[in-house]
Amino acid sequence: MSEMPNRTVLLTGFAPFGGETCNPSWDAVQALDGETIEGHRIVARWLPVEFGASLVALRQAIHELAPSLVICVGQAGGRAQISLERVAINVDDARIPDNTGAQPVDEPIAQDGPAAYFTGLPIKAMLAALRAAGIPAEISQTAGTYVCNHVFYGLMHALRNVPAVRGGFVHIPYAPAQAALHPGAPSLPPSVVSDGLRLAVAVALTVERDARIAAGATH
Amino acid sequence: MSEMPNRTVLLTGFAPFGGETCNPSWDAVQALDGETIEGHRIVARWLPVEFGASLVALRQAIHELAPSLVICVGQAGGRAQISLERVAINVDDARIPDNTGAQPVDEPIAQDGPAAYFTGLPIKAMLAALRAAGIPAEISQTAGTYVCNHVFYGLMHALRNVPAVRGGFVHIPYAPAQAALHPGAPSLPPSVVSDGLRLAVAVALTVERDARIAAGATH
Amino acid sequence: MSEMPNRTVLLTGFAPFGGETCNPSWDAVQALDGETIEGHRIVARWLPVEFGASLVALRQAIHELAPSLVICVGQAGGRAQISLERVAINVDDARIPDNTGAQPVDEPIAQDGPAAYFTGLPIKAMLAALRAAGIPAEISQTAGTYVCNHVFYGLMHALRNVPAVRGGFVHIPYAPAQAALHPGAPSLPPSVVSDGLRLAVAVALTVERDARIAAGATH
Amino acid sequence: MSEMPNRTVLLTGFAPFGGETCNPSWDAVQALDGETIEGHRIVARWLPVEFGASLVALRQAIHELAPSLVICVGQAGGRAQISLERVAINVDDARIPDNTGAQPVDEPIAQDGPAAYFTGLPIKAMLAALRAAGIPAEISQTAGTYVCNHVFYGLMHALRNVPAVRGGFVHIPYAPAQAALHPGAPSLPPSVVSDGLRLAVAVALTVERDARIAAGATH
Numbered sequence: 001m002s003e004m005p006n007r008t009v010l011l012t013g014f015a016p017f018g019g020e021t022c023n024p025s026w027d028a029v030q031a032l033d034g035e036t037i038e039g040h041r042i043v044a045r046w047l048p049v050e051f052g053a054s055l056v057a058l059r060q061a062i063h064e065l066a067p068s069l070v071i072c073v074g075q076a077g078g079r080a081q082i083s084l085e086r087v088a089i090n091v092d093d094a095r096i097p098d099n100t101g102a103q104p105v106d107e108p109i110a111q112d113g114p115a116a117y118f119t120g121l122p123i124k125a126m127l128a129a130l131r132a133a134g135i136p137a138e139i140s141q142t143a144g145t146y147v148c149n150h151v152f153y154g155l156m157h158a159l160r161n162v163p164a165v166r167g168g169f170v171h172i173p174y175a176p177a178q179a180a181l182h183p184g185a186p187s188l189p190p191s192v193v194s195d196g197l198r199l200a201v202a203v204a205l206t207v208e209r210d211a212r213i214a215a216g217a218t219h
Numbered sequence: 220m221s222e223m224p225n226r227t228v229l230l231t232g233f234a235p236f237g238g239e240t241c242n243p244s245w246d247a248v249q250a251l252d253g254e255t256i257e258g259h260r261i262v263a264r265w266l267p268v269e270f271g272a273s274l275v276a277l278r279q280a281i282h283e284l285a286p287s288l289v290i291c292v293g294q295a296g297g298r299a300q301i302s303l304e305r306v307a308i309n310v311d312d313a314r315i316p317d318n319t320g321a322q323p324v325d326e327p328i329a330q331d332g333p334a335a336y337f338t339g340l341p342i343k344a345m346l347a348a349l350r351a352a353g354i355p356a357e358i359s360q361t362a363g364t365y366v367c368n369h370v371f372y373g374l375m376h377a378l379r380n381v382p383a384v385r386g387g388f389v390h391i392p393y394a395p396a397q398a399a400l401h402p403g404a405p406s407l408p409p410s411v412v413s414d415g416l417r418l419a420v421a422v423a424l425t426v427e428r429d430a431r432i433a434a435g436a437t438h
Numbered sequence: 439m440s441e442m443p444n445r446t447v448l449l450t451g452f453a454p455f456g457g458e459t460c461n462p463s464w465d466a467v468q469a470l471d472g473e474t475i476e477g478h479r480i481v482a483r484w485l486p487v488e489f490g491a492s493l494v495a496l497r498q499a500i501h502e503l504a505p506s507l508v509i510c511v512g513q514a515g516g517r518a519q520i521s522l523e524r525v526a527i528n529v530d531d532a533r534i535p536d537n538t539g540a541q542p543v544d545e546p547i548a549q550d551g552p553a554a555y556f557t558g559l560p561i562k563a564m565l566a567a568l569r570a571a572g573i574p575a576e577i578s579q580t581a582g583t584y585v586c587n588h589v590f591y592g593l594m595h596a597l598r599n600v601p602a603v604r605g606g607f608v609h610i611p612y613a614p615a616q617a618a619l620h621p622g623a624p625s626l627p628p629s630v631v632s633d634g635l636r637l638a639v640a641v642a643l644t645v646e647r648d649a650r651i652a653a654g655a656t657h
Numbered sequence: 658m659s660e661m662p663n664r665t666v667l668l669t670g671f672a673p674f675g676g677e678t679c680n681p682s683w684d685a686v687q688a689l690d691g692e693t694i695e696g697h698r699i700v701a702r703w704l705p706v707e708f709g710a711s712l713v714a715l716r717q718a719i720h721e722l723a724p725s726l727v728i729c730v731g732q733a734g735g736r737a738q739i740s741l742e743r744v745a746i747n748v749d750d751a752r753i754p755d756n757t758g759a760q761p762v763d764e765p766i767a768q769d770g771p772a773a774y775f776t777g778l779p780i781k782a783m784l785a786a787l788r789a790a791g792i793p794a795e796i797s798q799t800a801g802t803y804v805c806n807h808v809f810y811g812l813m814h815a816l817r818n819v820p821a822v823r824g825g826f827v828h829i830p831y832a833p834a835q836a837a838l839h840p841g842a843p844s845l846p847p848s849v850v851s852d853g854l855r856l857a858v859a860v861a862l863t864v865e866r867d868a869r870i871a872a873g874a875t876h
Contacts (some may be wrong), residue, residue: 087746087772095874110861115744115775141802148876216803218733219740
């Protein structure tokens with residue numbers, strides 16, 4: 001990140017994991033690849049569901065593209081709405097192994113990093129824009145402790161001294177075809193998610209100061 | 220119902236209720252109005268969210284159209300998948316008033332009717348077809364005790380001596396635009412629901428004997 | 439049931455099933471065995487989690503004891519409150535095998551029985567009494583399609599011509615010790631459940647006509 | 658905290674809030690007041706549900722008592738198990754006003770504090786001990802953004818340079834009497850919670866190095 005960020009937006013999606021054959025996060029960002037939003041070119045990149053290697057790939061893509069905005073997207077099977085993540089925490093605690101079989105428990109992501117980073121995205125303004133457009137969205141107070149949080153924390157750690165580049169993380173529900181195999185599970189079609197991400201990118205590129213909207217949790 | 224049923228399928232949707240400005244059940248069935256499925260013409264009709272009047276309108280439509288298949292569709296805000304209802308029970312117990320302000324408590328729908336009717340639809344075959352098509356669906360063991368169950372019970376009561384006509388009820392989730400106003404609520408787009416209903420109608424018109432698939436609940 | 443019912447209350451609980459090592463329904467009713475409530479002696483009996491055999495045991499106990507009130511109690515792992523069941527339906531649809539390995543799918547419980555029976559208990563009055571006593575309780579619109587519903591339906595079928603005997607079914611949550619093995623699962627201690635059942639029995643023995651309290655479900 | 662910590666454990670509970678007439682966190686810690694656990698005297702203190710004032714009261718109690726262990730306890734209405742909180746974040750975002758009417762949105766708790774602090778408690782060892790004792794418990798990845806998180810963050814901030822003193826936060830479910838007013842809500846009796854806290858305190862006083870047990874969340 002020695003160079004000036006250019007008019008590129010990096011969106012990342014993940015490989016399938018946990019027994020799934022697809023990952024809607026990749027489908028959703030891939031659909032936006034090559035589009036232009038607010039004068040910025042969208043580039044979609046794929047990340048493996050692996051502790052460590054996911055961050056290597058992410059940092060490589062950032063180095064190569066020098067984007068001015070990075071939004072990493074991941075699947076949150078069981079959640080019902082697009083989740084704008086507020087905070088990444090400095091711990092890996094894997095309930096299930098990653099795609100290489102690694103299962104770290106209570107290990108820091110960055111040995112000397114702080115306990116957490118807040119998102120660099122204007123998530124309240126994004127929330128308002130998505131809801132106004134009829135797209136179900138919510139603020140999430142935790143991105144978990146698996147590869148998604150790992151990538152989110154690693155992203156914010158990589159950008160900690162690069163104030164010109166905004167970054168953050170968005171969780172999305174199962175696609176309907178996945179939910180069809182999980183009785184009772186909620187879902188959103190990739191097209192709805194793509195519309196939501198398009199809007200989220202536009203807000204992140206144009207809203208300097210975040211909106212002041214209560215969207216916290218009592219616990 | 221003195222005449223022979225003809226090659227018509229009646230689909231009903233409801234008016235908005237409970238503070239909503241639309242009802243996705245009407246959007247979903249209206250989209251199919253006029254289509255032809257398995258040689259049958261689809262006719263969509265609108266029902267009020269009113270104890271009593273909803274059934275008058277339903278019986279009128281059945282009398283007028285003499286359909287060979289009737290599927291009533293209703294909104295189940297909070298459910299995540301298309302719910303194929305198994306059973307209608309002979310009781311109104313309204314947690315909230317209907318659109319005229321009526322709020323019956325523990326009153327029978329048909330004074331001399333049986334405690335319940337099972338659906339006339341091959342819901343297990345429908346379930347299998349929907350899931351195979353990647354559309355999230357489930358069997359539901361209760362349609363509640365509000366206007367949806369009222370219409371479902373009234374439908375089965377009206378058809379009790381008309382074995383040539385199949386009938387049943389399907390609950391659907393909020394549309395995404397509704398869920399955008401209900402933090403955390405699941406949703407399905409009307410287009411996915413319409414695809415699901417199209418498939419459900421095709422199965423109901425062609426599958427004589429229901430499939431034998433375990434889809435019960437331990438409680 | 440040729441004899442007059444006497445001043446006995448039969449409470450039944452179940453054997454463990456589904457991998458559990460205990461069943462809180464048995465613990466809860468066993469704790470009341472031998473007590474006297476409103477001049478009636480409580481007798482607790484144990485039922486196997488088996489389609490068929492559970493009903494044989496239940497009918498035998500009814501024949502032997504000639505109770506004036508029968509409440510069957512079962513575990514509903516995942517539910518959070520004491521569930522007063524409204525209706526039993528005439529179908530077995532087992533998601534998991536019973537304790538003998540039997541797994542009926544969409545088979546009637548009573549070949550010539552009606553689709554459903556409503557409970558014989560004053561469940562709204564019971565609900566009000568439990569809540570007033572600070573015991574979490576709710577009306578449930580479905581008892582599922584497993585052995586609990588099987589026993590509930592069989593009970594009401596056995597009592598269909600015996601108006602002097604009241605019967606019904608109550609589902610209860612996991613005990614805390616069970617929930618400790620199910621991350622996130624709700625529970626209630628057997629002592630709270632026993633207090634609730636004691637109260638429920640007292641109401642069933644003294645309230646002739648049920649209360650009129652809205653406690654239905656919109657779906 | 659200029660003095661050496663002595664053999665005292667400070668447990669705090671909260672005032673009622675959000676329309677409740679009691680707060681089970683206060684009932685649970687009050688029950689332990691004056692007990693001795695592992696040679697330490699338990700002192701229970703009450704905190705107001707107020708941004709700011711809650712922390713003033715907490716710091717005062719710490720100054721006065723010089724405890725070697727501080728566990729703050731709060732109500733998480735809707736959760737089903739005892740929640741051992743992993744992390745406190747540096748933000749107030751109040752969905753509902755506190756008991757003085759204050760409703761901060763996205764304001765830092767400590768102006769120059771880090772984004773988050775991890776708990777100082779051996780929560781995995783506590784989790785194992787609670788489950789082994791048959792008490793339902795779980796690790797929570799978020800304490801929300803309301804007064805509970807405010808107190809948790811403020812506690813860890815106050816203890817940041819005092820390695821001899823362990824601190825952390827535990828969320829607990831509604832008491833049954835509260836859940837009786839919230840249809841479907843889970844609960845745990847104060848006696849079960851008190852047993853759990855007693856055990857948690859004993860573990861925190863005796864286990865130096867936390868256990869290595871996977872208890873994370875994929876999202």
